[in-house]
Amino acid sequence: MKTIKIIAILIVGTISVLLASHFTEKYVAEAAVKDKTLAEAIVQGQLQAEIEKAEEQAKEQLGDKLAVTDVELKGQETAVTTAPSVPETEPIVLTTIPTVTFPTEPPETESETAAVTEEIPEEIITDFTRGGLLPTDRSGVPIKTMFTLSADEQQRVTKFLIDHYFLNGNVYIKQETRPELKEKKQLANDMESSVIKSLNMVLDSVNMSDITSLMTADYGKLRDDITAIRDDFKKKYKSADKYGEEFGAMYEDSLSYFNRLIEALGKLDEAADEYAKTTNPILAVGLLASTLDDVVIPEIMAVLEQSFDLVETSQEIFLEGTQGTKLLTREEVKDIIINPALVLDTGLA
Amino acid sequence: MKLRGLRFSLSEHIPAARWCLALAVIAFVAVVSVYKYVDMAGMVTFSAMEVLFLILTDPMNIVFIYLPLYLFVVCGIMFDSGFGGIEILRCGSRTNWLAGKLVTYLVNSTVFFGVMFVINLIICSRAFNFSNVWSGDFVGFRVMSGQPATDFTTAPVPTIIAASAAVLLFYVLCGTVNMLVSLATNRESAALFVSLFAGIALGLGNMLVLSNSAGSQLLRSLVLAAASAAMYVFCIAAVRKKDFGGKKLY
Numbered sequence: 382m383k384t385i386k387i388i389a390i391l392i393v394g395t396i397s398v399l400l401a402s403h404f405t406e407k408y409v410a411e412a413a414v415k416d417k418t419l420a421e422a423i424v425q426g427q428l429q430a431e432i433e434k435a436e437e438q439a440k441e442q443l444g445d446k447l448a449v450t451d452v453e454l455k456g457q458e459t460a461v462t463t464a465p466s467v468p469e470t471e472p473i474v475l476t477t478i479p480t481v482t483f484p485t486e487p488p489e490t491e492s493e494t495a496a497v498t499e500e501i502p503e504e505i506i507t508d509f510t511r512g513g514l515l516p517t518d519r520s521g522v523p524i525k526t527m528f529t530l531s532a533d534e535q536q537r538v539t540k541f542l543i544d545h546y547f548l549n550g551n552v553y554i555k556q557e558t559r560p561e562l563k564e565k566k567q568l569a570n571d572m573e574s575s576v577i578k579s580l581n582m583v584l585d586s587v588n589m590s591d592i593t594s595l596m597t598a599d600y601g602k603l604r605d606d607i608t609a610i611r612d613d614f615k616k617k618y619k620s621a622d623k624y625g626e627e628f629g630a631m632y633e634d635s636l637s638y639f640n641r642l643i644e645a646l647g648k649l650d651e652a653a654d655e656y657a658k659t660t661n662p663i664l665a666v667g668l669l670a671s672t673l674d675d676v677v678i679p680e681i682m683a684v685l686e687q688s689f690d691l692v693e694t695s696q697e698i699f700l701e702g703t704q705g706t707k708l709l710t711r712e713e714v715k716d717i718i719i720n721p722a723l724v725l726d727t728g729l730a
Numbered sequence: 731m732k733l734r735g736l737r738f739s740l741s742e743h744i745p746a747a748r749w750c751l752a753l754a755v756i757a758f759v760a761v762v763s764v765y766k767y768v769d770m771a772g773m774v775t776f777s778a779m780e781v782l783f784l785i786l787t788d789p790m791n792i793v794f795i796y797l798p799l800y801l802f803v804v805c806g807i808m809f810d811s812g813f814g815g816i817e818i819l820r821c822g823s824r825t826n827w828l829a830g831k832l833v834t835y836l837v838n839s840t841v842f843f844g845v846m847f848v849i850n851l852i853i854c855s856r857a858f859n860f861s862n863v864w865s866g867d868f869v870g871f872r873v874m875s876g877q878p879a880t881d882f883t884t885a886p887v888p889t890i891i892a893a894s895a896a897v898l899l900f901y902v903l904c905g906t907v908n909m910l911v912s913l914a915t916n917r918e919s920a921a922l923f924v925s926l927f928a929g930i931a932l933g934l935g936n937m938l939v940l941s942n943s944a945g946s947q948l949l950r951s952l953v954l955a956a957a958s959a960a961m962y963v964f965c966i967a968a969v970r971k972k973d974f975g976g977k978k979l980y
Contacts, residue, residue: 383744386744386746389746389750390744390750393750393753393754394750394845397753397756397757397758397849398757398852400757401757401758401760401761401853402852402853402856404761405761405764405765405768405853405856406856406857408768408857409856409857412768412771412772415772431870431874432774432866432870432874433866433870434870435869435870435871435873435874436866436869436870436873438879439869439870439873442879442880443879443880443883447864447869447883448863448864448885449863449864449865449869450861450863450864450865450866451865451866451867452776452777452858452859452865452867453771453775453859454771454775454857454858455856455859666770666773666774666871667769667773670773671769
């Protein structure tokens, strides 16, 4: 009886180990050919620099006593990666980048808000084009991400996006001489300023050059602050549609944007909580990459998607009576955010 | 007579169903543990010994998964053959009987730990290559996470042996707590839960010690061995006062 028990235990043990080995080998083979995700490329880029620095410190401290080697996953050839090119001359440092803000101050010369009805004697000509700014052949363009840009590069990309999509309302108000149009543009700018303020708050809370700051920001407080901005906006511009259909559309689009941003901040808050609970620093790296893949990047893209309707409505208002502006399409904006090298390395920014 | 009692105690305790379940769970957990490190291999890649070391020193695995499984396998040892007077007569004295039980605990702990170690080693070797020195990624990552660089002056194999000894003795200590609570309460379930909570508390306290160097692990092992010996002394005191009365207990 005891012999039978032992034999049964051995059989179950052997089968368990064989099955476990089979599944592990299969998983390793799949991992070897899997493309690196954008998040993994981002995390690897940042992590590698820090690990090499720590390794150098250890070597300096211990000298010959420390012997190290490089290892690879079993069966994996030298990986052809899609990791973004990190400039060698500019090591990634964990510093706070200068805040890039959208200007929110009202134009200096204009302070009147009373509606002045005047007849506009001349015909209003509006002429702008959309699309065609980015190169069609992108085979030679390297791959970069917003998280690995230097402060200067981030500013250049931001400026390009503002000039060709998001538009700086203050510039158009200043240039506008016709009172009726000036008033419309001022109102659109005022409505947009709440959206810009909320965006600045988010950008101020995270350091785009340091991935881990995405997981340690206080999203709960951010969400509360932005909810307050939304409620304030709702009260203030409730009857914006009386100034025109486009303002009614702007009002609805702004509310949708705020609601989507608040929802995204809620999900980021949950993800940050999960990350904070991890006690194993090594497994935290894996969690960081999967959180970027599954939560952060999709939420950023979803909020961006929601903002497009609002931005394009405000574009129509700001560009009314102007000519010659070249705008990006939504797809081009998304392409630039996913790979800023499309403007940085092509001479556009 | 003593050897007969010991052989009887060892051969009586082969809970086949519990061992089969334990083996299946150990294999499953080993696969899940290794999968996590395979996923990270695109960013940081470790050797097989390093992954094994990480698994052995991960409190989540050792305390919350393997410890309950271990206690599930061993908690019936004190209650085999009804805790009866006949077994004690066979052994000659209560302390002999208890010594036989202790040896049974030690053998089962060693077998459990050995199985756990070997299965994890096999699964790690399926995914990662072996190396007899530390990898640069591993050293860099651990130093970046706050571990002292001096921990890596010892090669991987002696460090893993020291870590293994500490884990084995941790389980032995939990086993002796199980033994003591069994004697005190006559209930297998009470012994299981009390020794489980004691093991969790000890495991969590262990997390406060940052260094996993070979020296720290050896020191930890000495402390655990001393604590196990102390528990055994308490067990001897308990067994001398115990009224067995021939009752079949559960």
